[in-house]
Amino acid sequence: MTEVAAIDLVALAGPSHRTLLRRRALAHKGLMIGATLLALIVVLALLAPLIAPADPYAQDLTQRLIPPVWYDRGGWAHLFGTDNLGRDYLARTIYGAQISLLIGISVMAISGVIGTSLGLIAGYYGGRVDMTVTFLIAMRLALPLILFALAVVAIIGGSLPVVVLVLGLLKWDRFAVVTRAATQQVRALDYVAAAACTGASNVRIIFTEILPNISPQLFVVATVEAASAILLEAALSFLGLGVQPPVPSWGLMIAEAKNYMFFSFWLIAIPGTALAVLVLAINMVGDGIRDVATPGGRN
């Protein structure tokens, strides 16, 4: 008998898929910066009651329109100054993060469930089901989103839950389009056929074979949708047909400050910058996930 030299199979196979993903993620500058920024904003939002220097709703008409600390007339009592009702602007900005994150996450969840389900059944079953879903997507895309959302909110009456529901029920198109295309690709692969051969049911194949394998694409769409939902809520609230006063939504804060913007531009610049930074962070995370999951650069 010849002695077979023991081969270190683990070393031969190299690092696992998971380890490789983690390494690529940690080496991706944009992803790390975006994730850090996003984590920072989430922590600020969660700890708002502890961090905020004042009650975001407390008015003090003797302390109106005080500029932020970096202006000559500003003071340390109100780091970001105060608005036209004398409310502490830093407190309102911090609490505003709660609103934006809540909108982003809930709209993403609602539209994600609707869009992913439609995309999965269309891509998996094909044929008439696919035709129906494609038609639904075409219809949804033809509806002018901002206009329609504005109109519905105007009729129902604006509030946070209404905005979340309206945007969630309208914004599923991208999830559906991406899931459908990804499912069609995965469905044709051998391991799906193998699962079918072992007698796995359609539902089981969809949930254990297809869904996990299209999840990178879904994560990317989720970030895009969360970012766009945050911008849409801001636009709706800015136009007065979204979240209602005195809730500190960043879009609403910009609307309320519009009349004072010529002399107190910080009232617009602060929430506007906050919105841009949050959306930027989410987009950087999304771009990062795409790069890490599909190696080969940003093409």
Add this chain to the structure above:
Amino acid sequence: MLAYTLKRIGLAALVAIAVSAVAFLLLRASGDVAVALAGEGASAESVEAIRQAYRLDRPLALQYFEWVGKTLRGDFGESLYFKTDVLALVADKMPTTAWLALFSLVFALAISLPLGIVAALYPNSLIDRLCLALAVLGQALPNFFFALVLIMVFAVGFHLLPVSGSESWENFVLPSVALGYYVAPPFMRLIRTGMIEVMASDYIRTARAKGLSGASIVLKHALRNALVPVVALAAVQLGLLLGGSVVIETVFALDGLGYLAYQSISHLDLPVTQAVVTLLSFIYVGLTLAADLVNAWLDPRIRIG
């Protein structure tokens, strides 16, 4: 090509009809319009009077068919707020928005074409990074905030352009920049990736081997093929642009379709809102149809497959 064209037109017509129905029903079903119109604290009688006056008391399907019938005869009803004919109102505001959309699209292409091409020719160069930064910033900035910043800098700061209004061409500059930059990022990315892909292809290598100049290769041979997907994107972005015009026209008080839509929505002027929503959906369906047909004409694989 004819079979494909007919099929595509039929599908577009179906989508248009379905969308008009859904928009109508959803707007009516999303709340009691009569109550909303009567305002808070209105008596039951006045709500009922409004319901009767606007014929909101009949079944939705009946209201819809009546609306379709009238619409097909060119009767869009009368505006509840402006007290004029809806069709005349919409036709009056249409050119302003059409110009705004055109200027915005031109602005978007004017910045994304050169930037995208140069970025593709010199990947990872300073210009490429600038292009990426501009695209990333454009996607993150809320468009109404960018519009307000533009007003502060160019209208209030330097007194170069008017703050608001719609009398002269100067009123269109800032709105077009704001709206154009809002839709530009996808163009930048698509042109860049398209050019990189095309520049790596065999026929470009052949052109180089023939000794053609760099400019001729880039502009004559490469750009044409890189622009094929841009046509489809332009149609989609034009739809987005028309939607975005609601926000931008309102910020600049530019008296177009978007501003009209905003005013009609805030006054619950349903006939006008309905007309604008339907019109914008039809425009979008028409644009995507045109883009599909152009693409099929450019690329035979689409119309056969």
